[in-house]
Structure formats: structure tokens, C-alpha cells
Amino acid sequence: MFFVFPAVLLLLAIYIIPMIVLAAFSVTDYQLGALSTSFIGLENFRKAFADPVFMRALLNTVIYAVIVIPVGVFLALGIALLVYNRKRSRAFWEIAYFLPVTATLVAMATVFQFLLHPSLGPVNAAITWFGFEPVGFLSNPSLLIPTMAIIGIWQVLGFNMVLFLAGLTAISKDLHEAVRIDGAKNPVDRFLTVTWPMLGPTTMFVVVTTSISAFKVFETVAVLTKGRSGSEVLLYALYLEGFEYSNTGYAASLTLIFLAIVLILSIGQTLHMDRKVHY
Amino acid sequence: MQPQSVNISGIGKGFGADDVLKGIDLSIRPGEFLSLVGMSGCGKSTLLRIIAGLETADRGTISIGNRDVTEIDPADRNLAMVFQSYALYPHMTVRDNIATPLRMRRLPFFARLPLLGRVVAKAETLREIDASVRQAADVLQISHLLDRKPAQLSGGQRQRVALARALVRSPAAFLMDEPLSNLDAKLRAHMRGELSNLHDRLGATFIYVTHDQIEAMTMSDRIALMSEGRIEQLGTPDELYQAPATLTVARFIGTPSINLLPAEIDASSNIVLFSRKLGLQADGTSRGPATIGIRAEDIFPATDGIPARVLRTETQGADRFVTCQLVDDTSICLVMREKAGTTTGVDSEGLIRLGFSKTQIHLFGSDEKRCIVRQLEQVMA
Structure with a gap:
């Protein structure tokens, strides 16, 4: 019993106590630096779900996740399958796709700002060259979230690809050969019989981590749009409340909502996929 | 299907600068149990993989029956292979494992797809496949294991599932790559007997790769002893024991x-x-x-x-x-x-x-x- 004490202490100090403090803040109207504060029960949560800005942020985040998760996972799988079969150029492709993971998104966002600029950017130059109207990727409110999602995909792709490559490498060569001898002539059969089922654990991990990072979208919004109408997302709303407006109590309740969503999502996916995944 | 002969002529294969196979000629008779035996690195596994179509030879031809299969996809050679690792599909039940070769051959593409397949596949074909699976499972006495996953089986049981998957579609020949080497000594001795019985019962052509001369001696009709990419001697177990053609054979056998x-x-x-x-x-x-x-x-x-x-x-x-x-x-x-x-x-x-x-x-x-x-x-x- 005595030996677990340091670990328990660390666990309490780092995870448990901050969570309790957060929960405590969330039921008060505390503002950072305020001299007095009062207990207001679940008023913050009621207010959040009645707040059209927060609800829009929630909806935008969900739309963002719905684009980023499937595309970020399956495109990464497709690239991993292509890269896996390269012999000499494999290292090059791995590095090329992994670079965005190492690059700071805030710094890269300026590059995207240039690329997508309506008059200066090469993307719009290409679009107008084909005879279309320039697209306001970063000004048209209805395009903001899809644009963010594409940048988000660009960022998770390399990491997911590396994870899938690791998963592919772990599949025994014998299984690929067995299925060929068993009569699978076309690649789709081989993929469905061996590769896809054997990638189960990897896929589960990739889906869960991609979901979490999708719900955590923040930097691109903060840098490229500053949360302009149409690009409100959960974490940005939270940041505004907590750091710009100093509504600590309200921000704490938003944080709890955010944590609950991520937790439910991760646990739900894990439980659902665990039944299908073979280890 | 009638057991088929397998004819290997002039097979050569190199990896980089090394010649792993230096012109192998070998005729395997229909229904014969032939062992390829030799030290590790002698090229026996490579030869088996070339017969299976998993590797391509640099030169020479392979024919099964009267058909030249040198350029043919492994799926179309109608061979079955038992791997050293058994290579069972770990996510499938034993039943699905054994059914896989039949599903690949008898069901059309769309019927093999997940979800959609259940709607498209003809009930009659599925019943036939299931009947064949049961029959194969009966032969190997694993009928009670059909709903288990490979992870829930012992080494010996996995071995039987691998054999059942091989024999379920009556292939032209069975290829076995050291199938007993992952079993403990007692079970190995037992399975030697069972494999021999299975061979007698099916009357099929068996090509069996092993580094264990006892396995080769006890089960084979003929043994091809390989060394450094060549066949040192081809003969019955008695011939190899009583009249070894070279010093290598004499050292290896016995x-x-x-x-x-x-x-x-x-x-x-x-x-x-x-x-x-x-x-x-x-x-x-x-x-x-x-x-x-x-x-x-x-x-x-x-x-x-x-x-x-x-x-x-x-x-x-x-x-x-x-x-x-x-x-x-x-x-x-x-x-x-x-x-x-x-x-x-x-x-x-x-x-x-x-x-x-x-x-x-x-x-x-x-x-x-x-x-x-x-x-x-x-x-x-």
C-alpha cells in the first residue's frame, strides 16, 4: 500500500484535483480575479445549451469532425497501401506525408492563408485560369469549416499513414500468401480477406485519435479566421469565454461538456469496434 | 479430382548474386508422397514456393498434370499449401477458415463482399460449401471446433484446421512447408502417422518440405535430398539410407x-x-x-x-x-x-x-x- 503513495499523489495532483476544481468552477459564476462568487448549480450548462453561439460552435465542430474523421482515416489507409508497396521510394513518401505532423500548424496556417488567398493565392489563380469565379475559401462563411477540415485532414494524414504502415508491416506474410493460394486473385478479395480485418486494432486506434484531434480543432481557426462568424468551434468558444472574457465558471462548464463529448466518443467507438476487432 | 503429377524442369533461381536453385529437375508422380529434405538454406522452401507460384523462377518450367503452370497465378494452379505457421485467418472461425478456398472459387465476386454478399449469394451454393466444410472437418476430427477462432485452439488443432482448409477443395497436389515443426515432439510423432494415413486415404500428391530427416524417412514414398541448390539424391528412404550417393546424403540421413x-x-x-x-x-x-x-x-x-x-x-x-x-x-x-x-x-x-x-x-x-x-x-x- 505504501509504495503506491507517490503514484497516487501524482495522479491526484495532475489529473484528479484539477478535474475536481474544474467541476467546482463549472457550478459557479466565478470570473477570473473576481472577489466574490456564488453557487449557481447547473445554470452554466443551461445557459450553454441555450446560447446560439455555443450551439453553432458545437454544430460546426461536428461538421468538421464528420469530414475529417472518415477522410482522414480512409485516405491515410489508401496512401499507406500505396506507399507500403514501394520499395526504394518508400522512405521518401513516408517523410513527405509525415512532414505536416512535424510542422507547426500555426506556422503552416500562414502558408495556407497565402495559398487560399482570393487574389494572390495559386489555388484561386488555378481556379480562375479554368474560367471559374475565384472562391473565398477564407471569407465565405459557409466555406470556412470545409476549408478548415481540409487543412485538418492535411495535418492528420501523415500520422495516420504511419500508423497504418506499422499495422501493415505487422501482418504476417504467410497470410497474404495463404489467401493467394486459397484462390483470391484480385486485390479487393485479398484486402477484404486479410488486410482489412488484420488492420482492425490499428484502424480502431486511428479512428479514436483522429476523432479526438478533430474535436480539438483550434489553431487553424484562431490563426486564419479568429473565430469569425461561420467558423465558431468548441475550443475557440471555450478560449474566448475563459481567456478573453474571463468567464472562468462558464468556460469550466464548456470544458466539461467538451470532455464529456470526447470521452463518450472514444469509449463508444472502442466498445463498438472492440467486438469486431481481432487482436 | 484425380491426383496430378508435378514436373519440375531446369528450375533456377537467384537472390542477388547467390544462386539458391541451380537447375532442379524433378518428376513427382501422381499420388506420390515426396519429401524435399535438406539443411536450412538448401533451397527446398524456395523450390516449394516456386511450385506454389509464390515465387517466380529465373528459368525452367513447372507443370502440373499436363499443364504448364510456370506463368500461372497461384490461385489458378489448384494447389493447396500448409504453412509452417499454419497461416490461419485469425479473425475467422474455423468454419470460415476452411470455407475460404471454396468461397473464393465457387462464389461470384459480389457474393464474397461483406454485407452485400449475404444477400447476393445463392443459398444452394452456400449449403454446398457448408457441406464440404463439414466433410473436411470430419476427416480431420475437428467438427466440434467449427465455431471457434484459431486463437482458442491448441497447436495440434490449428494444424488440423490448416490441413482441412487444404483438403476441402480436392487440390491437384498438397504442398507442405515444415508443417510439423511448431509441434512438440510427441504430437509431431503422432501427426506423422496421421499425415501418412491422410495421404493413403486421399491418394493425393504430397510435396513435403522438411529439415527433419526422420519425418522424411517415415512418411515419404521418395525423398529428394537437397544441398546448395541441387538435388543430391532422389530415391526411396531405404535407398538413401542404405546407398547414400554422396557424403552429404550419408551425413544427413540416419x-x-x-x-x-x-x-x-x-x-x-x-x-x-x-x-x-x-x-x-x-x-x-x-x-x-x-x-x-x-x-x-x-x-x-x-x-x-x-x-x-x-x-x-x-x-x-x-x-x-x-x-x-x-x-x-x-x-x-x-x-x-x-x-x-x-x-x-x-x-x-x-x-x-x-x-x-x-x-x-x-x-x-x-x-x-x-x-x-x-x-x-x-x-x-
Whole structure:
């Protein structure tokens, strides 16, 4: 019993106590630096779900996740399958796709700002060259979230690809050969019989981590749009409340909502996929 | 399907600068149990993989029955393979594992897809597949395991599932790549018997790769012993044991290993061992240094034999292996096999005199090839 004490202490100090403090803040109207504060029960949560800005942020985040998760996972799988079969150029492709993971998104966002600029950017130059109207990727409110999602995909792709490559490498060569001898002539059969089922654990991990990072979208919004109408997302709303407006109590309740969503999502996916995944 | 012959002609294969196979010619008869045996790295597995179509040969052709399959996809060669690792699909039940080769062949593409397949597949075909799976499972006595996953099976059971998956579609030939090497010794001995029975029962062509000469000896109709990318000798187990064509074959076959003694063939073809003429003559033109091989069971205590010191005695049940070091030339050890429980000719100082029957020796010339030995009328010892 005595030996677990340091670990328990660390666990309490780092995870448990901050969570309790957060929960405590969330039921008060505390503002950072305020001299007095009062207990207001679940008023913050009621207010959040009645707040059209927060609800829009929630909806935008969900739309963002719905684009980023499937595309970020399956495109990464497709690239991993292509890269896996390269012999000499494999290292090059791995590095090329992994670079965005190492690059700071805030710094890269300026590059995207240039690329997508309506008059200066090469993307719009290409679009107008084909005879279309320039697209306001970063000004048209209805395009903001899809644009963010594409940048988000660009960022998770390399990491997911590396994870899938690791998963592919772990599949025994014998299984690929067995299925060929068993009569699978076309690649789709081989993929469905061996590769896809054997990638189960990897896929589960990739889906869960991609979901979490999708719900955590923040930097691109903060840098490229500053949360302009149409690009409100959960974490940005939270940041505004907590750091710009100093509504600590309200921000704490938003944080709890955010944590609950991520937790439910991760646990739900894990439980659902665990039944299908073979280890 | 009738068992098919497999004909291999002029197969060569190199990896980088190394030639792994140097022109293999081999005809495997329909219904034959042929073992490819040799040390690791001799090319036996590569040859099997070329037959299966998993590797392509640099030159030469493979035909199954009368059909040249050299350029044909493994799926179309109608062969079944049992892997050393069994290569069972871990996410499928035993039933689905065994059904896979049939699903791939009998169901059209859309019926093999997940979800959609359940709607599209013809119920009748599925029933036929299920019946074949049951039949194969019955043959290997694994019917009670059909709903389990491979992870829930023991090594021996997995082995049976792999065999069932191989035989479910009556292939032209069975290819086996060291299928017993992951089993414990007792189960391996048991499965040897079962594999032999299975071969007799199916009457199918078996091509069996192993590095274990006992497996090859006990099960095969014929053995092809390979070394350094060549077939050293092709013959029945008895032929390989009783008339090894080369020194490599003699060394490889038999437990305990054959005893080898340095000898000489003099200018008039006399065989000289330890400066004594044995009264034997070598046929052929080989002269100079030679090697005499004597099986452990052909050595016995003899009053006028070669003096030796007993190093250790291993009792194997019915037999006893006695390892002796020669007194005259201490670099040479001989192993003698005798009936356990008998008295040995060992004296109080641990010395023994060893003799051997001159008709039972194997002579190999300096080129390591077997020389025929003739007995002279008069012994000139």
C-alpha cells in the first residue's frame, strides 16, 4: 500500500484535483480575479445549451469532425497501401506525408492563408485560369469549416499513414500468401480477406485519435479566421469565454461538456469496434 | 479430382548474386508422397514456393498434370499449401477458415463482399460449401471446433484446421512447408502417422518440405535430398539410407549420424584404413584420400578390432548408443549402436575393441561421391 503513495499523489495532483476544481468552477459564476462568487448549480450548462453561439460552435465542430474523421482515416489507409508497396521510394513518401505532423500548424496556417488567398493565392489563380469565379475559401462563411477540415485532414494524414504502415508491416506474410493460394486473385478479395480485418486494432486506434484531434480543432481557426462568424468551434468558444472574457465558471462548464463529448466518443467507438476487432 | 503429377524442369533461381536453385529437375508422380529434405538454406522452401507460384523462377518450367503452370497465378494452379505457421485467418472461425478456398472459387465476386454478399449469394451454393466444410472437418476430427477462432485452439488443432482448409477443395497436389515443426515432439510423432494415413486415404500428391530427416524417412514414398541448390539424391528412404550417393546424403540421413573415417584408395584400388588394407577394392578411377562411412548399427565389439575408449553411453530404451574415442587417433569418435541390456566389450579401464562388417561400409572418393566396393577373395590384412 505504501509504495503506491507517490503514484497516487501524482495522479491526484495532475489529473484528479484539477478535474475536481474544474467541476467546482463549472457550478459557479466565478470570473477570473473576481472577489466574490456564488453557487449557481447547473445554470452554466443551461445557459450553454441555450446560447446560439455555443450551439453553432458545437454544430460546426461536428461538421468538421464528420469530414475529417472518415477522410482522414480512409485516405491515410489508401496512401499507406500505396506507399507500403514501394520499395526504394518508400522512405521518401513516408517523410513527405509525415512532414505536416512535424510542422507547426500555426506556422503552416500562414502558408495556407497565402495559398487560399482570393487574389494572390495559386489555388484561386488555378481556379480562375479554368474560367471559374475565384472562391473565398477564407471569407465565405459557409466555406470556412470545409476549408478548415481540409487543412485538418492535411495535418492528420501523415500520422495516420504511419500508423497504418506499422499495422501493415505487422501482418504476417504467410497470410497474404495463404489467401493467394486459397484462390483470391484480385486485390479487393485479398484486402477484404486479410488486410482489412488484420488492420482492425490499428484502424480502431486511428479512428479514436483522429476523432479526438478533430474535436480539438483550434489553431487553424484562431490563426486564419479568429473565430469569425461561420467558423465558431468548441475550443475557440471555450478560449474566448475563459481567456478573453474571463468567464472562468462558464468556460469550466464548456470544458466539461467538451470532455464529456470526447470521452463518450472514444469509449463508444472502442466498445463498438472492440467486438469486431481481432487482436 | 484425380491426383496430378508435378514436373519440375531446369528450375533456377537467384537472390542477388547467390544462386539458391541451380537447375532442379524433378518428376513427382501422381499420388506420390515426396519429401524435399535438406539443411536450412538448401533451397527446398524456395523450390516449394516456386511450385506454389509464390515465387517466380529465373528459368525452367513447372507443370502440373499436363499443364504448364510456370506463368500461372497461384490461385489458378489448384494447389493447396500448409504453412509452417499454419497461416490461419485469425479473425475467422474455423468454419470460415476452411470455407475460404471454396468461397473464393465457387462464389461470384459480389457474393464474397461483406454485407452485400449475404444477400447476393445463392443459398444452394452456400449449403454446398457448408457441406464440404463439414466433410473436411470430419476427416480431420475437428467438427466440434467449427465455431471457434484459431486463437482458442491448441497447436495440434490449428494444424488440423490448416490441413482441412487444404483438403476441402480436392487440390491437384498438397504442398507442405515444415508443417510439423511448431509441434512438440510427441504430437509431431503422432501427426506423422496421421499425415501418412491422410495421404493413403486421399491418394493425393504430397510435396513435403522438411529439415527433419526422420519425418522424411517415415512418411515419404521418395525423398529428394537437397544441398546448395541441387538435388543430391532422389530415391526411396531405404535407398538413401542404405546407398547414400554422396557424403552429404550419408551425413544427413540416419540417427545417430553415420561414422566417418578417413581412408585412402591406393594406386591399385585397395582401400586402406589406418595404414591397413581392408581386403576391399574400390571400383572406378577414384584414388587418393577417401572417406569410409559406417552406420552405428554396423559397429560391434570385436577382439581384433580398433582399440577405443568409451566416452559415454546413452540408453534409448531398446537400443544403446556408445560413443567411443579411438586410442590411436583421438580426433575420431565412433558411435556404436547395440541392444540395451547386453554386456558390452568394455574392460575395467573403459577400453573396447571395435570391429565392423566389411560388407556394410560406404566408401566415398575425394569428390565425395559414392564408390562401389568389391570384396577381394583373399583377405590381405
